Amino acid sequence: MKDDLESRLSSLKLQPLPLDWREEMLARLPGTMPQPRCTPPRWLAVGWGLAWAAVIVLHFTTPAASDPAAPAASLNAEAMRQRAEFMQSLLALK
Amino acid sequence: MLTARQIERLYDAHAAGLFHYIHGIVRCEAQAKDLLQELFLKLQHQGLPVVESEKAWITRMAHHLCLDWLRHHGSRQRAEERSAAEPRPMFQEQQDPDSAEFARRVGRALDDLPPEQRSVAYLKLWQGLTFDEIAAVQGIPLNTAASRYRYALEKLRSLLRPLYDEIQP
Numbered sequence: 191m192k193d194d195l196e197s198r199l200s201s202l203k204l205q206p207l208p209l210d211w212r213e214e215m216l217a218r219l220p221g222t223m224p225q226p227r228c229t230p231p232r233w234l235a236v237g238w239g240l241a242w243a244a245v246i247v248l249h250f251t252t253p254a255a256s257d258p259a260a261p262a263a264s265l266n267a268e269a270m271r272q273r274a275e276f277m278q279s280l281l282a283l284k
Numbered sequence: 285m286l287t288a289r290q291i292e293r294l295y296d297a298h299a300a301g302l303f304h305y306i307h308g309i310v311r312c313e314a315q316a317k318d319l320l321q322e323l324f325l326k327l328q329h330q331g332l333p334v335v336e337s338e339k340a341w342i343t344r345m346a347h348h349l350c351l352d353w354l355r356h357h358g359s360r361q362r363a364e365e366r367s368a369a370e371p372r373p374m375f376q377e378q379q380d381p382d383s384a385e386f387a388r389r390v391g392r393a394l395d396d397l398p399p400e401q402r403s404v405a406y407l408k409l410w411q412g413l414t415f416d417e418i419a420a421v422q423g424i425p426l427n428t429a430a431s432r433y434r435y436a437l438e439k440l441r442s443l444l445r446p447l448y449d450e451i452q453p
Contacts, residue, residue, distance in 0.1 A: 195437070195440070195441055195444070195448060196409065196437065198386070198448065199390060199409050199440065200409045200410065200412075202375045202376075202386075202387055202390060202410070203375060203376040204300055204301060204304055204374065204375060204376065204410055205300070205304075205373055205374060205375055205376050206300050206376070207299055207300050207303055211299075211317070212295060212296075212299070215295065215299075215320070215321050215324060216288070216291065216292060216295065216324075218321060218325075219288075219291060219324060219325060219328050220328075221285070221287075221288060221328070
């Protein structure tokens with residue numbers, strides 16, 4: 191049980207630490223400092239976003255052209271087949 | 285390893301009490317601040333085990349840091365000599381002149397106590413530790429902790445009695 195003097199002594203409040211010590215001490219502890227940015231700056235992110243949006247809009251708004259590649263592709267295949275047959279006939283003549 | 289938020293909580297809860305305890309032993313503000321920093325660094329790496337009294341556990345770490353520092357950098361006697369050159373108010377400023385004078389006198393009376401008694405009195409009166417906890421913090425028998433406190437209180441009583449009697453409500 192506390193006597194009067196003990197109560198009076200323990201009622202004295204300790205001097206708090208200076209406020210700047212908190213920031214200073216916590217900043218010196220690894221992992222408590224603000225992490226360096228690993229994301230691009232905001233202006234670059236916004237620019238990329240706009241560019242991709244434009245690409246997507248153009249992709250969906252441009253009318254689809256007729257596909258001239260398909261016949262060309264089949265022609266190429268026919269030419270390759272003829273060339274292969276020609277090469278085989280040449281080899282057969284040897 | 286503790287997170288930034290956990291460390292901040294520990295700092296807010298214990299830093300001031302730990303600083304005054306460390307300062308009471310090493311008697312140098314700059315050194316006490318460095319040791320407090322070292323303590324939080326250690327705490328962050330070691331983490332905090334599940335203990336009955338967080339405050340007692342951290343104060344025990346602080347006590348060991350102080351002992352290591354005294355072992356390497358100087359005796360208690362040299363620390364006591366340093367303190368005369370670097371007085372630091374331990375208590376908050378009081379508005380009431382009587383209370384302000386009482387706080388000043390308590391600070392001076394604590395300086396007059398032997399270091400072992402002063403640290404026990406500090407842990408009991410201003411950190412609210414039990415004798416069991418104080419004994420564990422300082423690695424001393426329970427009876428030694430209790431008797432050091434009793435001697436400290438008697439000396440404080442004799443040093444403060446005239447003023448205390450005068451300002452008693």
